[in-house]
Amino acid sequence: MRSVEPVDLSWGRTFINGFPHPFFVWLRREAPVWWHPPTEHSPDGEGFWVVSRHADVAAMFKDPDTFSSELGGTQLAPSTGAGIQLNQTDDPHHRHLRALVNKGFTPRMIGRLEDDLRARARAILDGVDDAAPFDFVARIARELPLQAICSVLGVPQGDRLELCEIVDRGVGAESPEIVSMDAVRELTGYARTLLAEKRTNPADDILSVIVHAELEDGSRLTDKELRAFFTLLFPAGAETTRSAMAGGLVALMDHPDQWRALQADPSRLKVAIEEIVRWTSPSVYKRRTTRRDVELRGQAIPAGAKITLWEMSANHDEEVFGDPFTFDISRDPNPHVGFGLGTHFCLGASLARMELKVMYEELLDRYDCFEPAGAARWSNNNRLVGMTELPVRAHRRG
Numbered sequence: 001m002r003s004v005e006p007v008d009l010s011w012g013r014t015f016i017n018g019f020p021h022p023f024f025v026w027l028r029r030e031a032p033v034w035w036h037p038p039t040e041h042s043p044d045g046e047g048f049w050v051v052s053r054h055a056d057v058a059a060m061f062k063d064p065d066t067f068s069s070e071l072g073g074t075q076l077a078p079s080t081g082a083g084i085q086l087n088q089t090d091d092p093h094h095r096h097l098r099a100l101v102n103k104g105f106t107p108r109m110i111g112r113l114e115d116d117l118r119a120r121a122r123a124i125l126d127g128v129d130d131a132a133p134f135d136f137v138a139r140i141a142r143e144l145p146l147q148a149i150c151s152v153l154g155v156p157q158g159d160r161l162e163l164c165e166i167v168d169r170g171v172g173a174e175s176p177e178i179v180s181m182d183a184v185r186e187l188t189g190y191a192r193t194l195l196a197e198k199r200t201n202p203a204d205d206i207l208s209v210i211v212h213a214e215l216e217d218g219s220r221l222t223d224k225e226l227r228a229f230f231t232l233l234f235p236a237g238a239e240t241t242r243s244a245m246a247g248g249l250v251a252l253m254d255h256p257d258q259w260r261a262l263q264a265d266p267s268r269l270k271v272a273i274e275e276i277v278r279w280t281s282p283s284v285y286k287r288r289t290t291r292r293d294v295e296l297r298g299q300a301i302p303a304g305a306k307i308t309l310w311e312m313s314a315n316h317d318e319e320v321f322g323d324p325f326t327f328d329i330s331r332d333p334n335p336h337v338g339f340g341l342g343t344h345f346c347l348g349a350s351l352a353r354m355e356l357k358v359m360y361e362e363l364l365d366r367y368d369c370f371e372p373a374g375a376a377r378w379s380n381n382n383r384l385v386g387m388t389e390l391p392v393r394a395h396r397r398g
C-alpha cells in the first residue's frame, strides 16, 4: 500500500471535514503504534504515541495500572481535572467516586426514564416547523440529550441552551485542545451556584445525591470535586449523544433501504444503535500516560509518555469488522469500543442508548424519510468529532 501524507492529529482543523480515515487505514496497516512528532499545534510542544488497532486500544483500556488516566488526564492538553475529575482518576479513588453516581445510571434506573424521554422526544418533534428545511442538530439532535442530562442531574431546563452554548464554545475553541478558559470558568461558576442550591434544597437528582454523599472511606467530596462532577457530566451528556443522533441520521439518509428496514421493524433498532455508535464514534480518542516502561508492537515506550488510543480507528479495524466502511444496521456481533472498556466504561451508555432508541422510534413513526437540504458543518475539534449543523428536509408519513 502506498504511503499517505501524515496529518496533524493535534490540530482541530484536520477534523473539519470529518475523521481522517485514509490516514488511519494506513496507520493500522503500517504503523499501528506510531510516534506523532510535535507540531506547532501540539500541546506543550510535545509529540505523542498514536495507537490505532482495535486489539491494542482494547488492551490499553483494560490495563489502567499501566495506562493511567490520572497522571496526565485523558486529553493531550494539560488538564486541571487530572486526579480530580472521575474520568481522570485511577482506581481505587476512581472506583470510590464512580460508586457515588453509578446507581443513577444503571440500565434499570435509565429504564424508568423511558416514558419521560418519550414525552420529551414527542414535544421536541411537535415543536419543529418541518414545512421547510431545518437544522436537525439544533432542533432535534442536541435537544433530547440536553433535556435528558438536565433532568438526570437536576439542572433547571430553562438554563439548558445557555449552558449548551458555553460548552460548545469551550470545545469549539480555535485550538481545540486548549479548551476556552472563559467557558470553563462560566461553567464552574454556574456549578458553584447550583450545588449550593442542592445543598439547601435537595431533590431527587444526581447532583443532590453527590452533594450529600460520603465516599466509602467516610470522607465527603470537596467543593472542587463536586464542581468537577458537574463540568464532566453535563458536557458528556450533552455532546456525544448529539453527534451519534445526527451522524446516524446522515448514515440512514445515505442508506434509504436501511431506514425502510427499521421502519418495517423498529425492534431492529437495538442492534442498529450499536452500529450508529460504531459508525459515528463521537468520542474519538483518549489519552493515557504510561506508568512504567512498556513495549508495544516492538516500540519501546518509556514511563511518563503521552499515548493516545483512537476509538474511531479501532471501530474501523479491518481485522475485527468485516467491511468496516459499510454502514450495516444488522451488524451483530458488533464489538465496538465507542463507549470505551474496562473501569472507565462510559457511565452514560445506557442513557445514550435509551435516548437514541426513543428518538429514532419517534422519527421513524412520524416521518416517511429525510433528505439533506444543504452542506453539513463539522466541529473544529479532534476529541468530539461531530456535526454542528445538519440542514435537512423531512417528509411526513402519509
Ligand code: HEM
Pocket: 061, 069, 074, 086, 087, 088, 098, 149, 232, 233, 236, 237, 238, 240, 241, 244, 277, 281, 282, 283, 286, 311, 337, 338, 339, 340, 341, 343, 344, 345, 346, 347, 348, 349, 351, 352
Ligand atoms: C453516544 C454517546 C456517548 C459516547 C460515544 C460516550 C463515550 C465514552 C467513552 C469512550 C468513555 C471512556 C472514557 C475513558 O476511558 O477515558 C466514556 C466515559 C464516560 N461517559 Fe460517555 N459517552 C456517551 C454518552 C454519555 C452520556 C449521555 C453521559 C452522561 C452521563 C456520559 C458520561 C460519561 C462519564 C461520566 C464517563 C467517565 C466514566 C469513568 O471514568 O468512570 N457519556 N464515554
